Amino acid sequence: MARRNPVTSAAKERKPEEKRQSNAERSAYFARREAAKVLRSMLQGDARRRAVGSIKSLVYSPSIRNKKATFALVCQTLKHLSLIKDVMDGANVLSAKWKKQKELMYIITYDLLFGQKGSFTGDAEKYLMLKKDALQSALSRILRRKGVKDVEDLVALDKVSELQKPRYVRVNTLKIDTEFAIRELRQQYAVQKDDIVPDLLILPPGADLHNHPLVMNGSIFLQGKASSMAAVALGPKPGWEVIDACSAPGNKTVHLAALMKGEGKILACELNKERVKRLKDNVKLAGATNVKVMHEDFLNLDPRHPSYSKVRAILLDPSCSGSGTAFERLDHLLPSHNAGGTDLVDIKRLRKLASFQKKVLEHALSFPAVERIVYSTCSIHQIENEDLVNSVLPIASSYGFQLATTFPQWPRRGLPTFDGAEHLLRTDLTIDKEGFFIALFVREGIHQPEDCSKNAENHAGSVTRKSSCRTRKPLNIFIAKMLKVSPHQQFTLWRKRAQAPAT
Structure with missing residues (x-):
């Protein structure tokens, strides 16, 4: 054996x-x-x-x-x-x-x-x-x-102290309604509705929802209040064609889709290949079927091309310093923060960013059919915000745009560095726990008004002057294209036509 x-x-x-x-x-x-x-x-x-x-x-x-x-x-x-x-x-x-x-x-x-x-x-x-x-x-x-x-x-371990900042979640109304989301979330948390941004809910600080079923299936998005204000400020209507110029990771893109009730078209541009993948994932998760993701530089889009002749609104959230969200992003853990002189602003970098931001904003202003543009940053720096907006006002005016007051009830406005800065919106790092900036440009009279009894106001913003309520004679776009008329020349021709007696 x-x-x-x-x-x-x-x-x-x-x-x-x-x-x-x-x-x-x-x-x-x-x-x-x-x-x-x-x-x-x-x-x-x-x-x-x-x-x-x-x-x-x-x-x-x-x-x-x-x-x-x-x-x-x-x-x-x-x-x-x-x-x-x-x-x-x-x-x-x-x-x-x-x-x-x-x-x-x-x-x-x-x-x-x-x-x-x-x-x-x-x-x-x-x-x-x-x-x-x-x-x-x-x-x-x-x-x-x-x-x-x-x-x-x-x-000297510095445990990241949680900012006593509420947890904001935005209900994706493409999938569920707000009341259903409230009922579901109240099983675990106290929930309130935000008083400014529609479909935005407020939960207690530190509420961990990353593995919550509603987050996992795209029914709600973890999105801050200031970030959620940008799409609402743009105010796109169902059926519009809209460009989200710098769209990844896509929270604002899918918010636009929800505001448009899944109707119309959103062209979501993103240059970075890795970020394109994240953008596509978020669009799919949200069920935003009216979004077309474009692996493309927004600056390469030709405003005169027929593909963009019906674009009525542009959301512009370009690369910025991120100084308004640095702590929440945990940037203080990165080597650049600890390299010495961390309290000094990198002026050279800010100027480079501002130069890029100005270029994309001026490009957005040149689209001939666009009537609303939101420029937003998560920066606290004047050079990326008020100074930049002030620098483009002459060309914006030449295209027929003017600043409009977005969220008039919001108390914190732009720094008083030029006449009209009161139309701008800021959030405060101390009060709001994040530093954001929003500027709304509006051009009137491009499209025939739907109802002459209403003035040019909506829940997100109001123009400082009311449009004259008469039928405009449209510019013959076909002739303009045949003659290779520039967007600026198109607007000049349109303005002359607009001054003609109404028919």
Whole structure:
């Protein structure tokens, strides 16, 4: 009779336990790689001063599975990043091979020294496990050199204090109505309606809805109040053709679709390939079937092309400094914030941004059939806001546009740097917990009025003068195109026609 092999038997007995441990290790393995992907995007964007998205928006994208663990891992690695780099340099562990995956190495080193304990799987993990003693020695040397006892004293961990800011959620009326959303959310939270933005709900600070079924199926969107004000200020009607000029990640795009009740057409432009994917995901999630996503630079669109001859409104939310949402975006964790002189504004960068912003706003003003344009930023800087709007007023006026007061009941207006700044809208970092800016340009008389008994006002904005209520003689667009008339010349011809006696 064959003798029982005690080693084999013991291995068989341990197999279920090892399998369970292996599952946990695999979960950690993939979480680290998801975190490394987010970290790479953040660091590359920070180095270029052109972020693909915030930490939160990247972590809570549909492609990330374990969102809470990934978010915590990214944030903690960023908090320790300066120390991690010093430790890895001191231990001399980054060979040429592993430098290509340095973000993953940062994540694993954080987990190895300060985070998850236990055995690690994966080639990168196994490599750093062999270097663990060298890493620990390098850490000890740094602590001694700095004269501190532990890592907490060295890093002076600054736990991100949650702003006492309500959680805003916007109901996607393409899928559900607001009352249904309120009933569902009240099963867990106190819910109020916002008094300015339709279909915007207010929940208690810190309410975590990222995995809520209504969020997962696109019935509600986690969107701040100021961000939600931009689409409402534009005020598109069902059936209109609209351009969202810089549309990713798409929250404002799908908000426009909801305001238009899924009717008409929205051309959503986005130049960045990665952001196009996120935009498409959000459009699909929202069920916004009237949105056409265009992997295209808005500046490349020809205003004279027949494809855009019926565009009546443009939402322009271009790249900006993001200074109004820096804390909420967790930008204070990024290397650029800790590089020294963080309180000084990078004037060169702001001027470059303002130059781009002016270019796209002037381009938007040149579309011949457009009657409403919203220019918005999440910036607190005057150079991106009031100064920029003031600089385009002459050309805006030449096209027949003027500033209109959006949300007249809102108390915080533009900085009084020029006559008309009172029409502009600002939100305050201290009072509103975010710094946004909105300017509404309106041109009247392009389209025949629907009802002459009404003045040119709506819930989002009012023009400072009422339009004369008479039938306009339209410009012969076909002749203008044949003669290659510029948008400015088209408007001049239109204005002369408009002064002719009404028929």
